Amino acid sequence: MEEPVKVAVDENQEYVINMGPQHPSTHGVLRLVLALKGEIVKNVEPHIGYVHRGMEKMCESITYPQIIHLTDRMDYLSAHINNEAVCLAVEKALEAEIPDRIKVIRTIMSELTRIQSHQLFWATFGMDLGGLTCFFYGLRDREKILDIFEETCGGRMIVSYNCPGGLMYDIHPNFQKRVKEFIKYFRKILPEYDQLLTGNIIFQERTRGIGRLSLEDAISYGVTGPTGRASGFSCDVRKHEPYSAYDRVKFNEVLFSEGDTFHRYLARMEEMRVSMDIVEQLIDNIPEGPFAVKLKPVIRLPEGEYYQRVETARGELGVFIISDGNKNPYRIKFRSPCFSNLWVLNLISRDFKIADLVAIGGSLDLVIPDIDR
C-alpha cells in the first residue's frame, strides 16, 4: 500500500498555495509550492519534471547528428547555442579542424540568438510586473531576428543550423545586409525599452533591492549567466574559455555587484548591447571558405570522455559525452543553466511578498524545458 501523502508545510499554520504548473508567471510548467504568511513568502518549494522527456536517455540511442536536433528543445530560446555546444564537443573529440568561416558564422548566430532571448526576457519580465505593453514591443523586435534566422536556416526558433563539422547550409546572400539593418534599428529601439520600463519609477521600486543574491551564494549554487554576473560572479565562458570566434572579438563582460532583481534585469539589457558590438565586429569580416567540413558519414567518437561548455543566454551549458567508440554516446549529460539557477529561488525570495516572488522568478529568466530536459 502507498503511504498517505504527508502534509509537508502546514505546521505553523502557513497559508500554502500551489503556484503552477499552470500559472501565467511561471513561464511554463513549473510548480511552486508557496508557504505564505499573509502576503509574505516563507518558503518556496519548486517541483520540476512536468516536461521531462528523458532527453539524456534518448540521446544514448541516437547518433550525434541526431542529438543536435534534440538539444534545440532544451532551452528553446537559445537553440542555436545548444546545438553549437554539442557540435563543439563532437568536433573536439574528433579533433576536426574547423575553418574560420564556420566559427564566425556560428558566433554571429549565437549572439543573435542571445539578443532575441533577452528581448523575450524583457518582454515577459515586463508582463510579470504588469506592464503588458512590453510584451508586444519585445516580440515585435524579436520577430526581426527570427526573420533573419528563417531566411538563412529555414527554422525560426528551433533553428538546427549546426551540424558536426560545420553548418547545414551557407548563409543567405541577404544575411549580412539584414543583420546590419537590424543592428542599426535595434540600437535606436533600445532607448525606447529603457523609457518604457527601466526608467519607470514603479518598475525601479518593484525591483531595486528585491531578491538579493550574494556572490558567495551565487558561486556555491552554481548560478551562471546574467543572473550570476549581476551578483559579481565573473562566469562568462565566452571570456574565460573562448570557443568559436570569441577570441577574435573585443567585448566586455557585464558585471554588477548588487545582485538584486534590478541588476539582473540590467545585466541582460547590457548584454544585448555587448552582443550587438560582437556582431558588428564580425559581420563585415566573414572569411571565405566552406560552410562545412566533410566528416565521416557515420560519426563515431573515439573512446573517452569529452566536455564542452558554452555560454547560452541563461548561463553556462555543459555537454559531457562518454563514448565507447560507437555511433551513439554511451552516456550524455547536459549541465543546464536553468536547473542550477532555479534553486536559488527559495533562498532569495524568502521574506519577500508574492509580487516580489513573481519579479524574482522573472528575473532568473527560467526556461522550464531546460530544467526538466
Added chain:
Amino acid sequence: MFDFAPLTKWIDTVLHNAMSPFWAVVVEMLIVGVLILLFYALIGLFLVYAERKVCAFMQNRLGPNRVGPFGLFQTIADLVKLLLVELVPIRNADKFLFNLAPFIVITASFMAIAAIPFAKGLHAIDLNIGIFYVIAVSAMGVIGILLAGWASNNKYSLIGAMRSGAQIVSYELSVGLSLITMVILAGSMQLSVIVEGQATGWFIFKGHIPAFIAFIVFLVASTAETNRGPFDLAEAESELTAGYHTEYSGIKFAFFFLAEYMNMFIVASIAATVFLGGWMPFHVGNWDGFNAVMDFIPPFVWYIVKTFFVVFLMMWFKWTFPRLRIDQLLTLEWKYLLPINLVNVLIMAFIVLMGWHF
C-alpha cells in the same frame, strides 16, 4: 438650448393626465430604469471595445477588426458567448454568497450612474447630496469583491479579495477628500448645482492649483478604487491568475467584467462633472463668437467627450505602467496622497474664504 427639462416635464404631464399619480410614477420609474439599463449595457460594451482598441494601438496591434465594421460587434459577440457558456459549479463554495457577489458589484455601479447628470435636465435623480451618494454607493462594490473572494473557496481569490479590501478602503479616503476640495469651491453637493456653477469656467481652471492637485489625486485614487492597472492588485494576472474572479465563469464573470468598466466610466463621469464642467461647453472669457460655436455642440456630446477623455487617461495608465506592490500601494495612499489631500483641502478652504478664486 438643449434643455431636457421641458421634455421630461411634458412626459410627466402626459402620464399624469392618462393615469393615476401612483401608476404614473411607476411607469416613469420603469422608463428611467430601462433607459439607464440600456445606456449602461451600451456604454459597457463600447468601453470594452474602446479599451481593446486603445491598448491595441499602444501595443502595435490592430485590435478587434473582423466582426462588423472596425470590429465594433466583437464585444457583442463576446457577450453572446459569455451568456451561452456553461457556469462551472464550484465544489465546496458558499453557493449563496458566490452567486450574490456579482450582483452586489453590478448593482453598486448601476446605482451610482443614476445620480450623474448627462445633460441639462437629463438625470435620473437630482439628489441634494449627489456626490456623497455616489461615493457611498460606489464603495458598496467592495463588499461584492470581498464576498466573491471569500465564497470562491480558492486561495488566490481570497488573497485578491483581501488586497482589494485594503486597497479600496484606503483609496476611498483620497477620492472623498479630493471631491470635498471641489465641494468647498462649488458650495454644494448637488451635482446639477456643481455643473451650473461651472458655466463661467470649469472648476479645474477656476480653483487655481488646489483644484488641479485635486484632479490629479482624484485620477490616481479613482484608478485604484476601480481596481484598474497599475493598481489592479486584486486581479494581478501574473500573480493571482485572476484574483477574486478566478472561479467565475459565463455571465457571472461578465458581470464583474462589465462592472469594472462601468466603474471606470462612473469615476470618469464624476471627474468630468466635478472638474471639467460636466455637460458645460468650453467657454473663453469674452470670445463671444467662439463661445457661440461651442454652445452649438449639444451638452450630451460635451459630457461624453470629457468622460471619454478621462477614460482614455485611465487606459493610458493601465497600458504603460507596471503594477505596484501592495505595500507600495498603501504607502502611496497613506504617506503621500492623504497628507497632500488634507493640506489641499485647507488651502482650498482658505482660497474660497478669501475669495481668491475666479
